[in-house]
Each structure stands twice: as structure tokens, then as C-alpha cells.
Amino acid sequence: xxxxxxxxxxxxxxxxxxxxxxxxxxxxxxxxxxxxxxxxxxxxxxxxxxxxxxxxxxxxxxxxxxxxxxxxxxxxxxxxxxxxxxxxxxxxxxxxxxxxxxxxxxxxxxxxxxxxxxxxxxxxxxxxxxxxxxxxxxxxxxxxxxxxxxxxxxxxxxxxxxxxxxxxxxxxxxxxxxxxxxxxxxxxxxxxxxxxxxxxxxxxxxxxxxxxxxxxxxxxxxxxxxxxxxxxxxxxxxxxxxxxxxxxxxxxxxxxxxxxxxxxxxxxxxxxxxxxxxxxxxxxxxxxxxxxxxxxxxxxxxxxxxxxxxxxxxxxxxxxxxxxxxxxxxxxxxxxxxxxxxxxxxxxxxxxxxxxxxxxxxxxxxxxxxxxxxxxxxxxxxxxxxxxxxxxxxxxxxxxxxxxxxxxxxxxxxxxxxxxxxxxxxxxxxxxxxxxxxxxxxxxxxxxxxxxxxxxxxxxxxxxxxxxxxxxxxxxxxxxxxxxxxxxxxxxxxxxxxxxxxxxxxxxxxxxxxxxxxxxxxxxxxxxxxxxxxxxxxxxxxxxxxxxxxxxxx
Ligand code: KIV
Ligand code: ZN
Numbered sequence: 001x002x003x004x005x006x007x008x009x010x011x012x013x014x015x016x017x018x019x020x021x022x023x024x025x026x027x028x029x030x031x032x033x034x035x036x037x038x039x040x041x042x043x044x045x046x047x048x049x050x051x052x053x054x055x056x057x058x059x060x061x062x063x064x065x066x067x068x069x070x071x072x073x074x075x076x077x078x079x080x081x082x083x084x085x086x087x088x089x090x091x092x093x094x095x096x097x098x099x100x101x102x103x104x105x106x107x108x109x110x111x112x113x114x115x116x117x118x119x120x121x122x123x124x125x126x127x128x129x130x131x132x133x134x135x136x137x138x139x140x141x142x143x144x145x146x147x148x149x150x151x152x153x154x155x156x157x158x159x160x161x162x163x164x165x166x167x168x169x170x171x172x173x174x175x176x177x178x179x180x181x182x183x184x185x186x187x188x189x190x191x192x193x194x195x196x197x198x199x200x201x202x203x204x205x206x207x208x209x210x211x212x213x214x215x216x217x218x219x220x221x222x223x224x225x226x227x228x229x230x231x232x233x234x235x236x237x238x239x240x241x242x243x244x245x246x247x248x249x250x251x252x253x254x255x256x257x258x259x260x261x262x263x264x265x266x267x268x269x270x271x272x273x274x275x276x277x278x279x280x281x282x283x284x285x286x287x288x289x290x291x292x293x294x295x296x297x298x299x300x301x302x303x304x305x306x307x308x309x310x311x312x313x314x315x316x317x318x319x320x321x322x323x324x325x326x327x328x329x330x331x332x333x334x335x336x337x338x339x340x341x342x343x344x345x346x347x348x349x350x351x352x353x354x355x356x357x358x359x360x361x362x363x364x365x366x367x368x369x370x371x372x373x374x375x376x377x378x379x380x381x382x383x384x385x386x387x388x389x390x391x392x393x394x395x396x397x398x399x400x401x402x403x404x405x406x407x408x409x410x411x412x413x414x415x416x417x418x419x420x421x422x423x424x425x426x427x428x429x430x431x432x433x434x435x436x437x438x439x440x441x442x443x444x445x446x447x448x449x450x451x452x453x454x455x456x457x458x459x460x461x462x463x464x465x466x467x468x469x470x471x472x473x474x475x476x477x478x479x480x481x482x483x484x485x486x487x488x489x490x491x492x493x494x495x496x497x498x499x500x501x502x503x504x505x506x507x508x509x510x511x512x513x514x515x516x517x518x519x520x521x522x523x524x525x526x527x528x529x530x531x532x533x534x535x536x537x538x539x540x541x542x543x544x545x546x547x548x549x550x551x552x553x554x
Pocket of ligand 2 (some may be wrong): 014172174205207237
């Protein structure tokens with residue numbers, strides 16, 4: 001057993017499946033680039049059979065991020081030929097490729113969802129793993145709901161997958177039901193009883209329904225697993241997956257105990273967390289381990305006293321190790337374009353000329369309004385600028401009045417398609433509501449605001465406000481843009497020292513994304529069909545793991 005644990009990131013697949021975590025192709029690419037900087041071993045880029053858009057995103061990530069010295073690019077496929085073919089064509093451009101196929105092994109799934117006997121399931125596993133292996137030398141098999149499977153049947157299913165050529169055996173606790181002792185024992189049992197498994201990699205995949213995903217993953221590693229499947233900030237189905245930052249930092253901080261290592265560049269953890277949070281609109285709770293705002297804050301007098309005297313009295317790891325400090329911007333109002341560009345590049349961003357021009361202008365503007373500008377402000381400006389959806393409507397001007405005894409009112413001026421300038425006004429229950437009502441009068445696209453959050457990026461009264469909103473297009477469920485059977489949700493992000501302006505920017509971002517989604521969907525479909533994507537091969541538009549296509553493999 002070696003001492004190296006592979007980190008398999010599934011933020012773009014299991015994470016993106018979570019309600020409201022849908023990302024556009026550009027956003028997925030941005031996350032994939034950041035995961036490459038974080039140095040994860042494998043990126044599960046998506047589920048190509050889910051929709052032509054998912055296929056196109058996996059293909060693009062394989063092309064742009066799957067270099068020879070970069071991560072392996074994996075794609076998920078149900079146990080049928082059409083899914084496997086789509087996964088295989090989508091990951092083609094990557095230098096290192098993996099097909100990840102799965103089939104449930106618990107009686108509850110086989111009986112009620114798949115309508116298959118155990119024997120039929122074993123045949124399917126054999127045939128589909130063999131088929132995947134005939135295409136790709138790196139094949140991962142997951143017995144879904146392993147945690148609730150009969151242990152003897154699980155052994156049998158995993159043995160069949162190993163014999164059929166699977167190179168990684170991933171053991172999911174799909175419903176987050178197990179305890180660390182049980183999960184560790186299950187991995188140990190497979191490790192000891194499945195013939196030939198020692199030449200394969202055993203992997204953990206734990207959900208967090210009981211808050212045990214990280215503990216279970218670590219128990220699996222202790223029992224012999226050498227791959228952990230996890231997501232940034234722990235996003236994923238229902239309560240989420242094991243959080244990458246917690247697993248990695250547990251192995252890192254407690255290396256004496258585990259005697260294991262990962263290749264992750266821990267200094268990229270904080271940035272990865274911020275990026276995923278701002279792209280999905282899913283906030284990180286302040287008390288979240290490793291990446292929460294309070295994770296390294298010492299509030300009580302006794303703790304502060306101890307830390308000032310000797311850091312380790314109350315700190316088991318340093319903020320610098322996860323990339324939270326030590327990066328203060330030394331530029332200011334008088335800095336030139338050249339120095340600014342160098343600093344942006346040192347932070348790992350490659351901006352287009354247009355984005356750079358915009359970010360630089362906003363940086364100068366911010367320097368006028370805020371005493372100290374640091375890297376957190378800069379990251380927020382860059383994220384706000386580069387994440388902007390194509391501006392179908394551009395907010396040129398916003399003005400509002402509000403206060404005690406005044407009915408809040410707002411006026412907006414926007415430039416719409418074909419350069420049309422439209423001005424409108426509205427009243428609201430507060431200044432944000434008034435601005436949003438005025439914007440809605442111009443855009444006239446029914447939507448529902450389902451989340452609104454404000455955060456101060458740095459300390460102080462002059463702090464930059466960061467606003468995240470999430471909206472749902474009314475009546476869009478039937479159209480189901482992502483082909484996943486869920487109404488699409490769009491997030492928007494705005495940063496400004498004026499909170500109301502930041503809120504307006506965030507709303508415009510989400511609305512423009514909503515409008516652009518239709519256009520992007522048409523483009524992605526055209527690209528996928530041009531590359532041979534067969535829309536009739538599977539009924540992908542039913543639900544994420546809709547099993548109607550499974551029969552085709554028989
Ligand atoms: O939770 C699960 O079982 C999964 C599989 C598809 C690996 O996500
Ligand atoms: Zn999962």
C-alpha cells in the first residue's frame with residue numbers, strides 16, 4: 001500500500017448536480033482551471049449524456065485543461081453503451097482520460113428503481129466495464145448505494161468489475177447513511193476479499209446526510225482507499241459530498257497520524273473555495289472548517305492572548321497554508337498598468353485585454369473610495385468582471401431614493417439589444433426592491449428572486465460589498481435548459497462600495513445569464529450534434545440518473 005492519496009474532484013459533476021449549483025460552460029472552465037492550479041489528480045468534468053450542453057462542457061474542459069502535465073479528465077456514464085460512448089467522445093481531447101461508469105448494487109435500488117435482479121446487474125457490470133475498457137485504459141466503476149448493499153453481493157459485484165478490467169473501484173455511500181466504523185470496515189472487507197483488487201485503486205465517495213462524509217472518507221483511507229472523491233466547499237446532492245479542503249487539510253495537518261500525502265497545493269484552497277462560492281451563489285458558512293470566515297479568527301480574550309504569545313496555543317494550522325493571508329496587495333492608486341498586470345498574473349489570472357481594461361478601471365475607482373485595497377478586493381473585482389454574462393442588457397445608470405418617511409424609488413437606464421436605450425422607474429418596499437422592479441419593467445422576463453446575500457469583503461466602514469443573488473426563471477421548468485428535470489437557477493454577483501449598486505449589478509448578472517442560457521444552449525447543441533452527439537440514443541432529458549436507458553445495454 002503506498003502513501004499517496006489521489007484527489008478526485010467532482011465539483012463539476014456531483015457538485016453541479018446540487019440544486020442551484022448549475023454553471024455555464026465558461027464558469028465550468030474557470031473552475032476546471034482553478035482545480036488544475038490546486039493540483040487535484042482527477043477532475044470529473046461532468047455527465048456528458050445528461051445533455052448536449054454537458055457534453056460540450058466536458059469536451060471543452062478536456063481540450064483546455066487536460067494537458068499531459070495536468071489532471072486526468074473523467075466523465076460519468078450510466079452502465080449503457082450510449083452513455084459510455086458519449087463520455088468517451090467528450091473526453092477525447094484530454095491527454096489523460098477516464099471513463100467512470102456506475103450501477104447500483106443495493107436491493108432497494110435494484111428492485112424499485114432499476115427493476116433488475118442481482119444476476120442481471122452483474123451481467124450489466126461485466127459487459128459495460130468491459131466495453132468501457134475496450135475504449136479507455138483508465139476505467140472507474142462505482143457500485144452505487146454500496147453503503148446499503150448486501151456485503152456479500154457487493155464483494156461479488158466489485159469482483160466482476162475488477163475481472164472486467166476496472167482500474168479504480170469507487171465505493172459510494174450514496175445516501176450518507178454509514179458511520180466511519182462501518183464505512184472503514186466495508187473498504188477493508190473489499191480490500192481483503194476481492195481477488196485482484198490490490199492492483200486497483202480503491203476510492204471513497206461519501207455523502208454528508210449525517211454530517212459524516214469527511215469522517216467516513218478518512219476512515220476509508222485508513223482502511224486502504226487511495227483515492228478520495230470530494231468537492232470544493234462540500235457541495236453536492238442533498239447535504240453534499242465530502243469537502244475537499246477538509247479531507248486534504250486533515251491528511252496534511254495530521255500527517256504523523258495518517259502517514260499519507262496528497263499532491264494538492266494547499267495554498268490554492270481559499271481561492272478555490274471563493275471561486276466556487278461566487279460562481280454557484282452558495283455561501284460558505286462562517287464557521288465552516290478551513291474556509292469559513294471565522295476558521296482562523298480568534299475572538300475570546302483568552303484565545304487572543306494565547307495566540308499573541310504563541311500562535312500554536314490555539315491554532316493547529318496556519319491561514320497561510322490554505323492561502324488566506326500573506327498575499328497583501330502592495331499596489332495603490334498610483335500604480336501603473338504594467339505593475340498591476342504583473343500582480344494580476346501572479347494571482348493566477350489570465351485576463352483578456354477587454355477584461356483587463358475593465359478590472360484596471362474599477363481598481364483605480366476603488367482606490368479613490370477605499371483606504372486600503374488588498375488581494376481579496378482585487379479577486380472580487382476580477383471575479384465580478386470575468387464572470388459577467390454576455391451583456392444582453394447593460395445597466396448604464398441607476399439612481400435611487402430611500403430613507404425614513406420616503407417611499408423608496410429607483411430609475412434605471414439600460415442599453416438593450418441593438419443599442420436600444422430604455423429608461424424606466426419603479427417604487428419598491430426598499431431601495432433594492434425599487435431598483436429590481438425598475439430593471440424588471442425594462443427586461444420583462446418573469447423571474448423569482450430566491451436568494452439574496454450581502455457580504456463585506458474586508459473589514460472597515462469603507463469595505464467593498466459583495467452581493468450574490470439567485471433567481472429562477474418563472475415557467476422555465478418545462479423547458480429545463482440543462483436537460484436535468486429541474487428548473488434552471490441563475491446566480492449573479494456584484495461588487496461595489498455602494499451596496500445598492502452592487503445589488504443592481506448582481507441582479508443584472510443573473511438576468512443576463514438567464515437570457516444568455518437559451519442562446520448558449522442552442523450553440524452547445526449545435527456543437528455536440530456536429531461532433532456526432534446522438535440525441536435519440538438515450539432519454540437524457542428525464543432526470544439525472546433516469547434509468548430508462550439502462551435496458552439498452554442488455
Ligand atoms: O453518490 C453516488 O453514488 C454517485 C455515483 C454516481 C458515484 O455520485
Ligand atoms: Zn454522489
